[in-house]
Amino acid sequence: MDFSLPEHLKPRVRVAVEPSAAVASSRSTGSGPYVLYWMHHAVRAHENPALDVAICLARQNQLPLLVYHALGEDYPYASNRHHAFMLQGARDVQREMSQRGIAYVFHLQRNGHRGPHLRDLVRSASVLVTEEMPVQPIVGWLQRLASLTTTPILSVDTSCVVTPSLVPKCYTRAFEFREVTKHLYASKVECDYAEQVVDCLQFKTTGAVSRLPFEPVDLQDVSLAELIAECRIDHSIGPVADTPGGSRSGYARWKDFKENGLAAYAKQRNDASLHHGVSRMSAYLHYGMVSPFRIAREAKELAAEKFLDELLIWRELAFHYCLHRHGDVDSLDAIPDWARVTLQAHRNDVRDESYSWENLARGNSSEPLWNDCQRSLLRHGELHNNLRMTWGKALLQWTESPQSALQMIIDLNHRYALDGRDPSSYGGILWCLGQFDRPFEPEQPVLGTVRPRPIDEHARRINHRRYQSVVERPIAAELPSVAIIGAGLAGLIAARTLQDHGIDVHVVEKSRGVGGRLATREMEFDLGFDHGAQYFTARDPRFAKFVQSWIHDDLVKPWMGRIVEVAPDGTVQSEKRSVARYVGSPSMNHIARHLANDLRISRESEVRSIRRTDQSKWELLDSKGATLHTSDVVIVNCPAPQAHRLLAGHSDLVQKIATVEMQPCWAVMVQTSDADDALFDGAFINDCELSWIARNSSKPGRTSGVNTWMLHASASWSIEHLESSPEDVTKTLMAVFAQVTNRVIQHVDVCRAHLWRYAIPTKPLEEECLWDRVTNLGACGDWCGGPRVEGAFLSGSAMAGTLLSHLTIDRVAIKLPSAPRQTSLF
Secondary structure (H helix, E strand, O other): OOOOOOOOOHHHEEEEEOHHHHHHOOOOOOOOOOEEEEEOOOOOOOOOHHHHHHHHHHHHOOOOEEEEEEEOOOOOOOEHHHHHHHHHHHHHHHHHHHHHOOEEEEEEOEOOEOOOHHHHHHHOOOEEEEEOOOOOOHHHHHHHHHHHOOOOEEEEOOOOOOOHHHOOOOOOOHHHHHHHHHHHHHHHOOOOOOOOOOOHHHOOOHHHHHOOOOOOOOHHHOOHHHHHHOOOOEOOOOOOOOOOOOHHHHHHHHHHHHHHOHHHHHHHOOOOOOOOOOOOOHHHHHOOOOOHHHHHHHHHHOOOHHHHHHHHHHHHHHHHHHHHOOOOOOOHHHOOHHHHHHHHHOOOOOOOOOOOHHHHHOOOOOOHHHHHHHHHHHHHOOOOHHHHHHHHHHHHHHOOOHHHHHHHHHHHHHHHOOOOOOHHHHHHHHHOOOOOOOOOOOOEOOOEOOOOOOHHHHHHHOOHHHHHHHHOOOOOOOOOEEEEEOOEHHHHHHHHHHHHOOOEEEEEOOOOOOEOOOOOEEEHHHEEEOOOOOOEOOOOHHHHHHHHHHHHOOOEEEOOOOEEEEOOOOOEEEEOOOOOOEEEOOOOHHHHHHHHOOOOEEOOOOOOEEEEOOOOOEEEEOOOOOEEEEEOEEEEOOOHHHHHHHHOOOOOOHHHHOOOOEEEEEEEEEEEOOOOOOOOOEEEEOOOOEEEEEEHHHOOOOOOOOOEEEEEEOHHHHHHOOOOOHHHHHHHHHHHHHHHHOOOOOOEEEEEEEEEEEEEEOOOEOOOOEEEOOOOEEEOOOOEOOOHHHHHHHHHHHHHHHHHHHHHOOOOOOOOOOOOOOOOOO
């Protein structure tokens, strides 16, 4: 196979798998039926060196070219926000590829559409061309791909005007990089891009496309919000309406900035309260939806030297550095020795504050300016670079160690920022810990000789009120009011997520308390019984992140009690140690109270029906037909039979809800000293009237000082005795309790029964939530996606995310005022 390339493309190519090694292998390739281009961070069909390399190889070897572009579920911090931006970009490039006559296929990993398709395509290709992106996960994916195939792999720089191979070594100071590259920039910035011409007759790919191991997605006429809802990603982070993905939106923003902000960039770039003070192009540059070569050319034509310095020197310095470290930039090893030494020397310095991940993610610190920075990330997916430096350095003061600070900065930035995981983004993050900088004297607590950047000083330099108006702008031009029926866990996390995005939410709950089956019954003698959910697990990383944060805040603790499986006669059959179990502290209900803390909730208000008004709103009605609340959107967080009753006649969702069967559970709360010496704290029981017993008092945080027990009847027994009296239930189940524990139970101070009529779904729906976009009605709960506490949490998150996606994707954004037009650069 011929691998010769034009001179201007050669310096951009790095060989990841040598063609000679591939040809020599027994599984050799190099003679496959097509050239494959894997697109991921140059999402454009113009001024794209990787695409041009692929075109050249296809032309000179008389092979068809296939462009493969995919979006998986397993990249770090995968969410509705990042998915929406990338899907919008893919939609644009799909159209652009079609116009150029290049075969392009897009695969979206989702329910029913998973598999190692890239690996299989690469193994059957003659050569793989892809883009250089020197950060994780791309570095790791490419290394793994190289280990799984012998197909030649070429990685092409599509991001830098001065490609790294032209620079003699890695630099860590901007002034050094600026000096050594100035002659290169002088000769390249103004050059027109030499794009390869496509001869459509040479790029027939009918055979390759017909043998695809997946069905490509046509993005031109589908609902992106509905596609995203099928993906197993974090649904709690909403897309950004005023930063849609794609080349068209990217160039529209660049045009607006050229006309309204570029002339004053040198003066205004550090003022985060000015909407046009900076270009806000970083997300488009990160995914290569716009050409950095074109941006640089046009900025040069307007003599915007300061903007060019940021675009070329600082941005490409970070790219070169990440490439030099092979993407290993997520640890303290990535910062200079002097910075690492000084930070470690102050590792044990006293911190004034210690915040959990959840409080930081929601912008709940003691510093108003920092909170606004974080809310800008949370709601709008962006943070002004000048503020990002102050925001990042504050986390050194609020976390237990420099490594913890770095990981928190990375998490919050990459999770919420649309330009997260970019080399330039890492440049800013690492600068907070001393990278690309020098020591500053005098030495200070915590920071050592790392440059300080106090929040209060920055607050004095900024028009904070004007910046707040930028942060608090609505996430879309039109936002609905939302009513959530039911304050169970799913309803609470849905409400919390929507409220954090600036949506008006009102929760209506029939009980005095909140939490649904995440319940605790308070009784006499200061006794508390977790009579609903007994504990929970955290298998899904989307939920586990919150659980770890709740542990930090002492809301949750691991339950280390001895859990066994027993026979009805009390014989221990096995130990149950395979999974970590968690409980709320000091009660299970404490988690629900925490989530409900700043929500607007109407308690003891039972909704018996809903009604459509003449204004296309929904009224929530009580048993007498009186209006409890009116809203644009209604989300039902009730057991499936109750959700069916409320939505019947209003939405086709009831057809799916009707398929869900929920089983009852009788629960008995017992305080007795007669079972104090039982040899276990929790037991699953097979083939018995009881399915579970637990020493409630063995859970951490319970302080009554006496032994309390929870008994849960089996589903079959509960169904059979659904209409039994509480007295008969307690009598029967207490006798079984005595049998299972091999104890004589005589001294009982408390014994109460409670019926959970709709306790556990027998077979939850595959969907994590249900949404009717025609009627603006939705439903969520542990009968969607998966049962129990984790399932309820993920269902509520998905419900909020589904609504946020429909409100923001391809919707009109709120318009911010333009800056006054400038007539000169200075």
